[in-house]
Amino acid sequence: MRNIVLFLLPALIFVFSGFSTNLIRRDNRVRTVVIDAGHGAHDNGCSGRFSKEKDVALKVALQVGNLIEENLPEVKVIYTRKSNVFVELIDRAGIANKNNADLFISIHCNSGPTGAFGTETFTMGLHTSEGNLKVAKRENSVILKEEGYKENYDGFDPNSPQSHILLSLRQSAYMDNSLRFASMVENQFENKVSRKSRGVKQAGLIVLWKSAMPSVLIETGFLTNPEEEKYLNDKSGQSYIASGIYRAFKEYKQELEATN
Template identity: 70%
Template sequence: MLCFSGSPAAITPEASVRPQPVLRAAPAGYRLRTVVLDAGHGGKDRGCAGVSAREADVALKIVLELGRLIQDSMPGVKVVYTRKTNVFVELADRAGIANKNNADLFISVHCNAAAPNAYGTEVWTMGPHKTDANLSVAKRENAVILQEDNYQERYNGFDPTSPQSHILFSLYQSAHIVNSIRFAQKVDRQFRTTVKRPSRGVKQAGFLVLWKSTMPSVLIEAGFLTNRTEEKYLNDKAGQSYMASGIYRAFRDYKNELEGMNGE
């Protein structure tokens, strides 16, 4: 049975968030030592698709480039991947990898799908959805569990096809929501100001891949493969590199900020 605690809290795009949440000081001597990078979908689950691009492939390329940037610039940070090849990894196992490695941050990268005119990046944290559109994204990403064995038992009876299940599940409040939102806002800022991508903001919804992670965590929708312009950008090596560099800069700033507030 799912246990719910805390009251629902809504988050809007960063431009309208005033002020940023107060970040609790980290323990004395805190260092961000481990990050888990999760390329969404993979193997038998190809995710959404454009004319030629597949979500599983695009997400993996962005994640591998992001990991390379972190490893090259921050040798003191351990980078762990949930997958480095085109394999299927169950949602609970993705969070399990992060928990097993005592990760300080979990970053899941995906691509979006909607009507052909939809465009823009989105950065998600765990929390209650405010709109039907938010619910729609969560339902699409959570539906992958239908390809898993014994998913009803493993996910406590959660039904990815049921709006009622998502409504209840989205009320779950992570103990790490403050830092999750802080990192999400930094990613969104980088996408808008440095990478120069249109942004749909920082949002919340109930994502199974974030639910069981015991650290700050975000899910990034890099753009819409169903939009021909964005598909071309995301399927291009340069576009993938730009997206990865934006996430890297957000990670660098987040790490520096946390370590600068460690109470020493």
């Protein structure tokens, strides 16, 4: 029992420190959103037959931000990257924290068997399936491209299931609103964009780990599926995906601010 307590103690300390940070927020207004285009530069992310995740994610992320800036001018939009550059995972959350963001949205593309298709949106949490763990391992393996990753990520091993379990216990203070926004995103994809939704899922994802606000990682589709790769590289497809995320953001903002 003592060993279990010692194992969980770092996560519990983080949870409660995050909870106290949450209490400092004075109201429910959504003033600042950070939009994160996954991967970049030498980190291609996953690849399809003719495209790379880093490029598709950036195009969608810029469109989402543009829609928010045009239609909700009271919201400050901050990007972790606006070009083909590499940003370490720890710095992506750092950008959000430094700017006191109210929501962090990380945009990605998925990888899997050629027959796999559909969208899914992740929040931090305990992975409940081998599939969720595989997504977490793939996204978290980016840290192996970073110098000094063991020091930056407290010894986290992206190949260790135990590391992912411990990681998933964190960010609990923001879980409700993370799940709320994630559900709105998947609802938009399924009912407005006519995409196949694979649902809202949870996993230990480093990019969401240290973000002191509600945070989600959106997998917009599978580049390894030929039809989805075409859709995700089509300007209309990218616009539909971006519009769905924007409408979910607008709905989330209105619902949250109505509780003030």
